[in-house]
Amino acid sequence: MSELRIAVIDDWQDVAQDIVDWSALQRVGQVEFLHDYPADTATLAQRLAPYAVVCVMRERTRFDAELLKALPNLKLLMTGGMRNAALDIDAAKALGITVCGTDSYRHAAPELTWTLLMALNRRLLAEVLSLQSGGWQIGIGGDLHGRTLGLLGLGQIGARVAGFAKAFGMRVIAWSQNLTEERAAEVGVERVDKQALFEQADILSVHLVLSERTRHLVDAQALASMKRGALLVNTSRGPIVDEQALIEALIEGRLGGAGLDVFEQEPLPANHPFRTLPNVLATPHIGYVSENNYRVFYGQMIEGILAWANNAPIRPL
Known part of the structure; x- marks a missing residue:
């Protein structure tokens, strides 16, 4: 597990690194926060190729079958919330990729x-x-x-x-x-x-x-x-x-x-x-973009990664 590489993307506001404490993941791998990535499938596949875990925000980067097939190292997708129309969950499951979500701050x-x-x-x-x-x-x-x-x-x-x-x-x-x-x-x-x-x-x-x-x-x-x-x-x-x-x-x-x-x-x-x-x-789809909601999303992404690393995934989609 020490070689596990974890990517956090879709952080448009550049707040993910500081809004929660990611240090609990140090015992399972290395967390990297990626901000320079385009939507082009080929380039995105190249950038994300080394990562076994990718944390995404709902309805931002599209993970369709083409992209998922180009990421042979990907084992876990963590998304904010329990719905994400940008993820082809059926394709992920067919490729053996676990997809898990989080609760939301409901206000x-x-x-x-x-x-x-x-x-x-x-x-x-x-x-x-x-x-x-x-x-x-x-x-x-x-x-x-x-x-x-x-x-x-x-x-x-x-x-x-x-x-x-x-x-x-x-x-x-x-x-x-x-x-x-x-x-x-x-x-x-x-x-x-x-x-x-x-x-x-x-x-x-x-x-x-x-x-x-x-x-x-x-x-x-x-x-x-x-x-x-x-x-x-x-x-x-x-x-x-x-x-x-x-x-x-x-x-x-x-x-x-x-x-x-x-x-x-x-x-x-x-x-x-x-x-x-x-x-x-x-407004630019900011209904879920609030401090408390981001704390729930990212905090439970950390919980989800730790649970998956212990072979007990939680909140599967």
């Missing part, structure tokens, strides 16, 4: 959701930009008290967002394919059907897992049924919303605005309309 994503929702509703970005450019008030913000928040999904994140909304005096409604009356009652929200969710929501917030049945669930028809001037917030996964249909609704002014942390393609292309539309408040 990070709901807090960002509420940040986007409030900032979008009060049109904070436009007011801040006006102030910074020498101007003053330029618009009028919306209110939350008494309005209806529609939750598309009522899992852990959706439930926390519901709690925030009720603290602000909002009516909260929810729908998903699997949502039961019992679950809705447990959270203290009203279960409605899908059409009613879109029609009644003043603000719609998306909290579903991406799957084939949720891809483009928020389509042109759904957006057309929403109130004129309603807002949409998506901190879940970009493809749940039909991106082109959303762009058209925003350009035409049928929707009042969108707060987005996730996109069909990430990083978002430089010329994408979401970068310039005045009624879009967009």
